[in-house]
Amino acid sequence: MGESVERFETIFKKQKMQSRIIAQTTIRQRIEKLRALEREILKQSKKIQEALLADLKKPVLETNFTEIFISLHEIRHTVKNLAKWMRPEKVRRTLLTATVRSEIRLEPKGVVLVISPWNFPINLSLTPLISAVAAGNCVILKPSEFSPNASQILAEIISAVFSEDEVAVVQGDKNIATRLLELPFDHIFFTGNSEIGKYVMKAAADHHASVTLELGGKSPVIVDATANLDDAAKKLAIGKFMNCGQACIAPDYILVQNEVHDQLLTKLIKMVHEFYGSNNEFQASSSFGRIINQRQFKRVQSLLEVAIDKGAIIECGGTTDEKECYISPTFLTNLHADSSILHEEIFGPVLPIIPFTDLKEAIEIVNDKPKPLVMYIFSQNKNNIEKVLNETHAGGTTVNDFGMNYLQFNLPFGGTGMSGFGSSHGLSGLRAFSHERAVAHHHRWSALKLFAPPYTKFKVFMTKMLIKYL
CATH class of the missing domain: 3.40.605.10 (Aldehyde Dehydrogenase; Chain A, domain 1)
Structure with missing residues (x-):
């Protein structure tokens, strides 16, 4: 209407x-x-x-x-x-x-x-x-x-x-x-x-x-080698694929430390199968939504296709149905740095997974992009958590969970910079x-009266004292 x-x-x-x-x-x-x-x-x-x-x-x-x-x-x-x-x-x-x-x-x-x-x-x-x-x-x-x-x-x-x-x-x-x-x-x-x-x-x-x-923007996830991988995989799968990935706080890409890359990927795929069934059952699942319309479907599909053309590997999913505006829960690895999917907000059920060697490298990747609306950190190492918090910027951050900075209504929710x-x-x-x-209530004695004209030597002296001591 x-x-x-x-x-x-x-x-x-x-x-x-x-x-x-x-x-x-x-x-x-x-x-x-x-x-x-x-x-x-x-x-x-x-x-x-x-x-x-x-x-x-x-x-x-x-x-x-x-x-x-x-x-x-x-x-x-x-x-x-x-x-x-x-x-x-x-x-x-x-x-x-x-x-x-x-x-x-x-x-x-x-x-x-x-x-x-x-x-x-x-x-x-x-x-x-x-x-x-x-x-x-x-x-x-x-x-x-x-x-x-x-x-x-x-x-x-x-x-x-x-x-x-x-x-x-x-x-x-x-x-x-x-x-x-x-x-x-x-x-x-x-x-x-x-x-x-x-x-x-x-x-x-x-x-x-x-x-x-x-x-919104590209909300990153950092998973270090100390993270509880079972816990992280479940929470990230929930956060990414709820509403078919169309959420401003959804994880947009995962940075995972080399030592646990394969383990996390395996656990993420396992979680998706627990949520929605086998690969050929995803589309029939009553627990998985759809992309809002054809325009958004084609946009997300294009990001996926360009990534694959540049060498990305589909680890899970990758199936699309234009008539239904359906894109299956998808994990991508081996992404080329120039892939548009790493630079544009995905806003769909496709999740790139990128390995890193040390925390400094992960922080540099995050800081090379505009400030995100949300950041997620999965780690059992307090020093690592503090390092990420101190050396990055984001509208909000949730540690070892998904979306809690949004659900805690005593916290401000909002972005910074481009988010x-x-x-x-x-x-x-x-x-x-x-x-x-701002309201200031008058008192019968006011310091302002000390500075009323005429400006005597004493009053000039008083201003000098203010400058020196106040």
């Missing part, structure tokens, strides 16, 4: 008028809205499952966990902590401001735009929306046109809970998104690829709007949609 430009411009104007009223809502009122949203998500759970099956062939378990549960967890975590988060934060006095009482207050930004992707269309639409509502903003949500069934159920859920002058869903293609970005929003939260992220930033700059960008900036989840999400207002 597409929207007329006139309609969403009208919604935007209504929200601008309403935003001051919404900004004055109490914490209790905002919590009630979030609880109403929670009830509606639960009520529509079956339709959400059906929508994700239609759009992505997403298994029910994956929908329940990665879409429904994560959204509900964001609501429940926010409801539990909102009163504490919204409390003015006291700031310590300095010697210069010894008589001033200072605090930071969170206030809503106003009318915000959330542009969400197709890979987790419910979760990645609702989690930023929850933070925006908790902060007291009005919201326009633009879900992806590539997951139309999910977009439609989102529209139904939102309209059942909110009036459109507070929260509204606008559906449509990139032309609608482009026109939305021409409006003077107070904040834009975008999840997607880096090229579109650049366009979003440029559009935001025209209106001096703040931006949160979650862009984005700004954070979401919990308090970090609330702050993303809030202005931190």
Whole structure:
């Protein structure tokens, strides 16, 4: 379904008028809205499952966990902590401001735009929306046109809970998104690829709007010789092949120390067979999804074919079916350094495995690429873990597990450099949609009076003392 430009411009104007009223809502009122949203998500759970099956062939378990549960967890975590988060934060006095009482207050930004992707269309639409509502903003949500069934159920859920002058869903293609970005929003939260992220930033700059960008990238895995290989193989297989590899936090390539390369590969292949059956049973497995559409299928297929043409070896999988948008769980070794699959985000069920001799070599490989959204380290050696953490950069890192930096809602989740900036989840999400207002309360005695004109020799002397001692 597409929207007329006139309609969403009208919604935007209504929200601008309403935003001051919404900004004055109490914490209790905002919590009630979030609880109403929670009830509606639960009520529509079956339709959400059906929508994700239609759009992505997403298994029910994956929908329940990665879409429904994560959204509900964001609501429940926010409801539990909102009163504490919204409390003015006291700031310590300095010697210069010894008589001033200072605090930071969170206030809503106003009318915000959330542009969400197709890979987790419910979760990645609702989690930023929850933070925006908790902060007291009005919201326009633009879900992806590539997951139309999910977009439609989102529209139904939102309209059942909110009036459109507070929260509204606008559906449509990139032309609608482009026109939305021409409006003077107070904040834009975008999840997607880096090229579109650049366009979003440029559009935001025209209106001096703040931006949160979650862009993904090539998330590396480092497995050293001390790692628990059985544990690593299972967690990496789960993380890579959930949602058919279409996740911004999915492992994009594995760097594994030479001594354990063959063992890890064998265990990874074993795990995939345990999950999905033998090679010729992968496609029939009800636990394995599909690539979203033909365009994305051809992109991933091309990365795979180019890698093979340059000498890559298929250790497992490698089967494709264009009609079904199916690519089997695939492991590649013997990759040529120039292969595009080592330089572009894969966003599909293909996992390159690259050996390294020592940790320095692995770190250099990671640092030669743009800063990733997530890094994974598997090691039992604390010194090795610290070395990787100290000598690399990433939006977030999980050690000896998959995705825990995303699932821990007391941590900020976000990228750095080409993988984005700004954070979401919990308090970090609330702050993303809030202005931190600095407030200094006057005291009857103020040091400022000492520097009032006329500028006597004594007052000049006082400034010199400040420079010397403060």
